[in-house]
């Protein structure tokens with residue numbers, strides 16, 4: 437993510453930003469006291485440092501540096517956002533796309549450890565892909581888009597992980613007008629919390645809903661539920677105008693992580 441957004445590839449600098457970012461995330465959920473020694477204070481300093489690094493890339497771009505720079509550089513070249521909006525946008529993307537994807541990877545491994553059959557099937561899929569990529573010198577070629585598209589069981593594992601262990605448990609909304617729902621009226625201005633995981637784990641939609649079973653997604657009766665872009669039964673990436681713009685990227689990252697993880701284990 438750091439590489440794609442900021443165009444930074446040196447391991448040392450990526451590590452430094454990862455640390456600053458981790459300080460920032462920790463402090464965002466702490467008591468907001470900005471005094472030395474408090475997590476919030478550390479977080480605000482970390483945010484300032486990250487913004488400093490983004491501003492340097494912006495300045496370098498303006499001085500004609502065209503090497504690297506990632507999304508920041510693209511945004512400067514496009515010229516449609518003010519500098520402070522670029523920095524906020526990048527921090528937002530780091531925030532929205534970092535923990536979510538990493539925790540989903542963690543959950544996938546957690547669920548697989550208690551489901552040896554699914555783990556074996558996943559391993560077989562990835563061993564087959566790896567064997568196909570073995571070249572005549574006995575080396576393994578880089579994974580391709582076609583390889584990714586062929587990971588059908590992996591997609592089942594990702595969908596099942598997001599169903600059972602989705603990171604976005606609920607969303608926050610405000611009713612912009614009175615809304616009638618069954619026998620209720622939700623008055624304009626109400627704070628509404630759609631509880632995604634309650635739907636994802638509802639026995640009336642999913643048999644043995646609390647069991648991790650990636651194969652449920654090949655069952656014909658679940659096909660109409662599966663489309664995460666617009667299914668009312670399955671929305672780990674939200675829906676409508678605020679549908680997660682990073683969903684495809686996240687799925688790709690998780691699939692690649694699983695590929696290299698199971699292949700090296």
Ligand code: HEM
Pocket residue numbers: 528529532533534536537540602603604607608671672673674675677678679680681682683685686
């Ligand atoms: C497994 C990983 C991810 C999950 C489960 C996830 C989930 C979600 C959900 C449920 C929303 C909707 C929030 C709402 O409606 O209030 C959302 C929004 C968003 N996500 Fe993700 N996300 C993931 C990965 C990513 C990645 C990788 C990025 C960017 C690189 C990203 C960027 C965003 C942004 C910018 C929004 C706000 C969209 C808007 O309000 O218009 N997400 N995400």
